[in-house]
Amino acid sequence: MSEEEAKQLLEKYANGQVSPEERNVIENWYANLDASRKTIPLVRKVAIGEAMLQHIQQAIADQPSKKSYFITHWIKIAAAIILVASVTFSLWKLNDQQKSPATQITASTKAGERKKIVLSDGSEITLAPLAKISYPAKFDSRSREISMIxxxxxxxxxxEEKRTFQVKLPSHLKVIVLGTSFLIRAYRANPHVEVAVSTGKVAIQNKSILLGTLVKNEKLQFNKATGKSILKVVQQxxxxxxxxxxxxxxxxxxxxEYTYNIKILLSDKSFADLKTTATFNSDQRPEEILDLIxxxxxxxxDxxxxxxxFKIYK
Known part of the structure; x- marks a missing residue:
């Protein structure tokens, strides 16, 4: 349902002009308002709330003189007020959540120390000596973002297909991934920031400008002073x-497919449910792993x- 259609339906409800089916739509929406509020866009909620409030104000100004109509009319207004109050409460809760971000954790290492951090989504970060990062105790439902200090x-x-992972770096750089492994070097005393990919694929941005998309065994070196970057192939x-x-x-x-940036097809869909228990590493070629599996x-x-x-067949 579009925003305009929602406004019209609420106005019809307040005027008593809805069909039984339309009435069910409104009342079910109201009954499930708390469960729905996380998925209804904030802009749409504001628009609906404003439209309903305008209707109430108009209805009060134009109230009829006959007592029976007066009572019926105020029952409609009361119903609309309940809906407005519910929307307002939902908006307040939503805004309150947006103003209260997840607790940020700062982790660092001393000279000679290495530390492994496990994030709320199961991702792992291994800090080298004298490293420092900031990350949320729990990622929200829409994105995953940390800062490499x-x-x-x-x-x-x-x-995760639906939730990208982003690493904010100094000099307005940002690394964007869906699921992969990579190394970042971002020392303040070093004139360069480096990102090297071990598996998968990452995109690197400087503000809104895409500097490059890296795959396995590729490295991007960014000069903080000049703003220029160089893409290199690394041996290992x-x-x-x-x-x-x-x-x-x-x-x-x-x-x-994600690790090696390849495509694998099945000749028979029934193969998809076959179970596998094995351990490999990214130094092995995909042909070697497929042969064993x-x-x-x-x-x-072949x-x-x-x-x-690659295509797997009987």
Whole structure:
């Protein structure tokens, strides 16, 4: 339902002109208002509330003279007031939540110290000596964002399609990922900020400008003084564990596609539910991993000439 349609329906309800079906829509919406408020956009709530308030003010100014109509009319107004109050309360709660961000935690390391941080989504960050980060105790439902204040850290980010992970860096840089592993070096005394990708893919922005999209074994070096960046291919990055504990073949495929930036197809959809328990690491080639997994399930695979698309078959 559009915003305009919602306004018209509420006006019809207050005038007693709704059909039984429309009345159910309004009353069900009111009954479930608290559960719905998290998904209804704030702008739409404000618009609905303002429209209802205007109608109440108009109704008070134009109240009829006959007693029976007067009573009926004020019953309608009372119903509208209840709805306005409910919307107002929901808006207050929503604004209160927005003004009270999750508790921020600052973690740092001393000289010679390394520390592993596990975030609320299961992502892991390993801090090198003299590093410092800030992160929320719990991520909200829409995004995941932390700040890299100083030093070097290795990130292993839990993969989520609908919630990106962002790392804010000095010099207005930002690293945006969906789920991958990468290294960041951002020392204040160093004129460069470096991001090197071990698995998956990341995008790096300077304010709103995209500096580059990196995949496995690529590194971006950003000069803080000049604002220029250089993309390099590195021979080797830090290997990460790729572990499957009773994962379905479909889950294995999704993890491998993201880790190696490849495409894997199944010739038969029934293969998708086959379970796999095994441990690998990102230094292994995808062909090696697929060979072992297919052997477990008595399957085979082949690839295109570029080794970017693989097909699993019987």
């Amino acid at each position: 100083e030093g070097e850290a290795f990130f292993s980010i839990a993969h 990055t830090r290997a990460v564990k790729i572990e499957f504990a009773g994962a379905t073949l479909q889950q294995v495929i999704q993890r491998m 297919c052997s477990l399930h008595h399957l085979r695979f 690839s295109d000439q570029n080794h970017q698309t």
